[in-house]
Amino acid sequence: xxxxxxxxxxxxxxxxxxVDLTAPLDEATFAEIRQVLIEKQVAVISRVPTDVxxxxxxxxxxxxxxxxxxxxxxxxxxxxxxxxxxxxxxGFARTTSRPAGSFWHADLTYEKRPCDVxxxxxxEVPDEGGDTRFANMIAAYEALPDALREKVDGxxxxxxxxGRKPSASIVGLSEEQKAAHPDVEHPVVRIIPExxxxxxxxxxxxTVRIVGYSEEDSDSLLQELYDYALKPEFQYRHKWHDxxxxxxxxxxxxxxxxxxxPPDAKRTLYRMFVxxxxxx
Numbered sequence: 317x318x319x320x321x322x323x324x325x326x327x328x329x330x331x332x333x334x335v336d337l338t339a340p341l342d343e344a345t346f347a348e349i350r351q352v353l354i355e356k357q358v359a360v361i362s363r364v365p366t367d368v369x370x371x372x373x374x375x376x377x378x379x380x381x382x383x384x385x386x387x388x389x390x391x392x393x394x395x396x397x398x399x400x401x402x403x404x405x406x407g408f409a410r411t412t413s414r415p416a417g418s419f420w421h422a423d424l425t426y427e428k429r430p431c432d433v434x435x436x437x438x439x440e441v442p443d444e445g446g447d448t449r450f451a452n453m454i455a456a457y458e459a460l461p462d463a464l465r466e467k468v469d470g471x472x473x474x475x476x477x478x479g480r481k482p483s484a485s486i487v488g489l490s491e492e493q494k495a496a497h498p499d500v501e502h503p504v505v506r507i508i509p510e511x512x513x514x515x516x517x518x519x520x521x522x523t524v525r526i527v528g529y530s531e532e533d534s535d536s537l538l539q540e541l542y543d544y545a546l547k548p549e550f551q552y553r554h555k556w557h558d559x560x561x562x563x564x565x566x567x568x569x570x571x572x573x574x575x576x577x578p579p580d581a582k583r584t585l586y587r588m589f590v591x592x593x594x595x596x
Contacts (some may be wrong), residue, residue, distance in 0.1 A: 318334065318337055318348075319332050319333065319334050319345060319349065319352075319484055320332070320333035320334050320510075321333075321352055321356075322527035323356075324358070324360065324552060324554075325358070325450075325452075325551070325552030326549065326552075327452055327455055327549065327550065327552075327562075328357045328358060328450075328452045328455070328462045328552060328569075329356055329357070329358040329359075329360075329450065329552040329554075330352055330359055330360070331359075331360040331361075331362065332349060332352055332354040332359055332360065332361050332478065333362075335349070335361050336419055337361065337364050337365075337369070337370050337371075337373075337374050337561070338365060338370055340562040341374075341377065342448055342551055346377055346516050348401060350378065353433065353563060353564070353565055354508075354510045354511065354565065355410050355511075357450075357452060357454070357564060357565045357568050358450050358552060358559070358562065358563075358565075358569060359562070359563055359564070359570050360401060360554070360562050360563045361560070361563075362557065362560050362561075363559055363560075364437065364559050364560065364561045365559065366439055366559060367469070368391055368393050368394040368586070369394070370399050371397060371561070371586060371588065372394050372396050372397065372588070373506045374435075374561070375396065375433075375435055375588045375590050376396075376590075378433050378590045378592065379433070379590045379591050379592040379593040380590065380593055381396040381588065381589065381590055381591075382427065382429065382430070382431045382589040382590065382591050383395065383396075383479055383589075384398040384424070384587070384589065385426070385427075385489070386398065386425075386489075386493075387493075389408050391586065396588055397586045397588055398585060398586070398587050398589075399584070399585075399587075399589070400416045400417065400443070400583075400584070400585045400586075400587060401439075401582075401583070401584040401585070402415060402416075402582065402583050402584075403440070403496075403537055403563055403583070403584055404501045404584040407582055408533075410582075411562070414575055415446075415573055415575040416573065417448075417571075417572065417573035418572060418573045418574065418575040419520065419521045419572055420451065420518070420519055420520045420521060420542070420545075420546070420570045420571070420572045421521035421522055421570060421571070421572070422453075422517070422519050422522070422566050422567075422569065422570050422571075422585060423426070423566050423589055424566070425475045425490075425500075425502060425517070425519065425522045425523070426475045426476050426477040426497060426499075426500060426522050427497070427500065427593060428522065429499050430502075430566065430591075431566050431590055431591050432533070432566055432567055432590065432591050432592045433563055433564070433565060433566060433589075433591075433592070434563065434564055434566045434571075434587065434588070434589055434590075435561060435562070435563045435586075435587060435588040435589075435590070436448065436561075436562045436563075436585050436586070436587050437478070437536065437559075437560070437561050437562075437585060437586040437587070437588075438556045438558055438559060438560045438562075438584075438585055439558070439559075439584040439586060440556065440558060440582050440584045441557070441558060441583055441584075441585075442577035442578070442581035442582070442583055443575040443581075444577065444581075445574065445577030445578070445581070446556060446570055446573070446574060446576070446577040446581070446583050447553050447554055447555050447556065447573075447574045447576075448554045448556070448562070448572070448573055448574065449551055449552070449553045449554075449571060449572050449574060450551065450552045450553075450554065450564060450569050450570070450571045451528060451545050451546055451550055451551055451553070451569060451570040452550040452552070452568070452569065453515045453516040453517070453568050453569055453570060454513050454514070454515045455549075455550045455566050456509075456516050456541070456544045456545035456547070456550050457505060457514050457515055457516045458513075458514075459544055459547070459550070460541075460544055464540065465565070467537075468505055468516075468541065469505055469514075469536070469591075470503075470505075471504040471505070471526055471527065471528070472501050472502060472503055472504060472526070472527045473501070473503075473504050473517075473518055473524070473525065473526045473527060473534075473538075474499050474500070474501055474523070474524040474525050474526075474527060475499065475500050475501070475502055475522045475523055475524065476500075476522060476524045477489060477497055477500050477522065478490055478521075478522075478526055479520070479521055479522050479523065480524045480525070483494075490509050491544060499524065501527060502517055503517060504516065504518055504526065504541075505517065506567055506568075508565075508567060508568060513568075514572040515567060515568040516544075516545060518538060518541055518542075519570050520538075520542055523538060526538065526564070545570065553574075554579070567591075
């Protein structure tokens, strides 16, 4: 049976139906799923069993896993899977004053080789609140005035775990982790090979400064870009249900967890990061 594709947001996001991830995906079906990801940027598959092997097998179809910097939160049965949880019963509860991920970011941009696709899987989520918001960075770039597009094309920026001023939802690093992750430089605008479209590649969480600019001028220009990126018309807000896989193009989106659920509500997600094997 062919997959079904149901739009979710106004400009991006789609739910994929007629998919059983516990069964091997043939090449044609997987190619369709990958194409939905590229075109819609955020894809959702529901009713996926809580089995780390199923999740890892699916992620591996896209390319090479990229480990998360916080190795203390890797799943004991699969190092490819990182755990985000506020539930002490999981053994992975965070101690930050704000929930993990409740800031706008793209994953692993503080790495020399970031991930191209990110995966979030809902083990247990609150009945109300705890949504994840996504920002369409292609639409944001295309909405820039011509003069601003010309200004940012060709620029690069410095990225760092925690940024210049780490937020209250950032877990601190050990000295060993810091030493293994020096600042890295990435283009402010990425060209997406599969489509030829341009996407902004900066985030409030991890982008420190635009190269060649003073701190004041860099902050001003970055804020101007964020103002476009976070326009409501360029956002999709995902309401979670248990056992959902949400995977998204990390090159063309930012995301942020919404910390609006009761303090006694449990929220546990698994996440994975993959780099396309055919990417530069």
